[in-house]
Amino acid sequence: MIKRLSWLSTLKSVKVNRENATGLCVGCLSPNAINGLCGPCHADLPVNRWHCRCCALPLAHSGDGHLCGDCLKSPPPFDHSLIPWRYQYPIDNMISRYKYSRQHKFARPLIAGLSDHLGHALQNDDYAKPHLLIPSPMHPARRRTRGFNQARDIAEQVSKALNIPVGAGVVRRVRRVQAQRGLGREARLANLEAVFEVCAEVPERVAIVDDVVTTGATMRVLARALRDAGAQDIQIWALARTPG
Template sequence: MIRPPAPLSTIFRDLVNRFRADIPALRRTGRYALLPELCVNCLGKDARQGLCSGCRSDLPINHTCCHRCGLPLILAMPRPGLICGECLKHPPAYDRAFMPWRYEFPVDRMISHYKYHRQRAFGRPLLADMAGHVEAYLAACPDQRPDLLVPAPMHRQRERQRGFNQAAEIAEAISQRTGIPWSGQRVRRVRKSAAQSGLDRQERLRNLRGVFEVNGEVPAHLAIVDDVVTTGATMRTLAWLLRKHGAERIQVWALARTPAHSGHQGFYMTGNGETGRESG
């Protein structure tokens, strides 16, 4: 019996990824002009902006979350205006968060392929849908429209290695859809910090001391843009710095928010000032 050099599932996965990566080049060169729009997750046909309707419906919507930091909350009776326990105990320097998805499958996988493996096909549907969500959000809450979008800065060495700053691409996509200006130079990362993964929030805050620098005038109302918010340490540091330089209202806009660890509990507060406990 002849054994394949690798498990068939691995071979098939590699072939699919190779084919998926070749699709944009085939379209640019004019070959396979009738090639259908394929879903980046399942390779199904009739996708819109890279996602079919089935995979788009599988995206984990961040329905019930902290009004201030976007942390997903598990509540029996969700209500608007909830504030998580961490924001009650240690309010961040920003006022409101807008994060349409939870950082769970398949959003986590899509962002990982986009961010770490330079497979922009996985990011394209998220950026397009994020811009649409922001547009709808601002239509419902016009007073939340900021004067400027500030992408979370990346150290120039790390940006050269990766080839792009995903936060800047998200900000640009939102700007093109809404007309809100964005600037990748208003805040700069002047020092390369150690990797944030594996650190808790306090360790991340210490790791970010002296990392960022404001360059130029800061508007009264702005939104910091990033791909994923985990502990919120980076957003807290940036918001504190921007508020110190004159910002009066600060929002955080990100593709996704990482849920709290299993068994996490915390207090929450409704918009009417009632207090309860988050479970799950």
């Protein structure tokens, strides 16, 4: 009888371990993870605390309502950006594993954190709730190589959390562009000309969803296309923003 009981308890502990294995922290393998990240690893994520109030570019100092030089010089065609983290270690690493190796477990804590961040912002009435989420479109050729559009994946999960529909087919990327990095501002905008095509009706309030916002040039062009199609309040929602 004793032998049987100990066999049963071994079985039980194997089961418990298996359950924990799905909940391990992707940062340190601690079993006390929520959405795949433990408390200390979550606290270590680089929060985008001080930033431009329009494009969320990280700034060195606090200051209510600060705008970055770019937004001051040339106001973008979008209204606000809600981007909780800075694109630096370990966020960069986690997003790369998700995007290029399709290891979705690395995105899970980030998408859950983004949804919480957005939920709080909308609850505090700081921002009007968008009518539609527009994933930043990917050229079909790139989607075939990558296997999925991460912007759409993020938008679909945020959609479930906040109960806002996703308009995946509203904008199409009709032309591939060369890499934006290393190009000057004017060249970047010229490079993006006629890249997007709006193919459906656009409601008054929309949020463009992406994984990372780098130069902001893509967001400007995409927001311009949506504004021309009738959007009046355009927000940018993303996981992380590069420092510049």
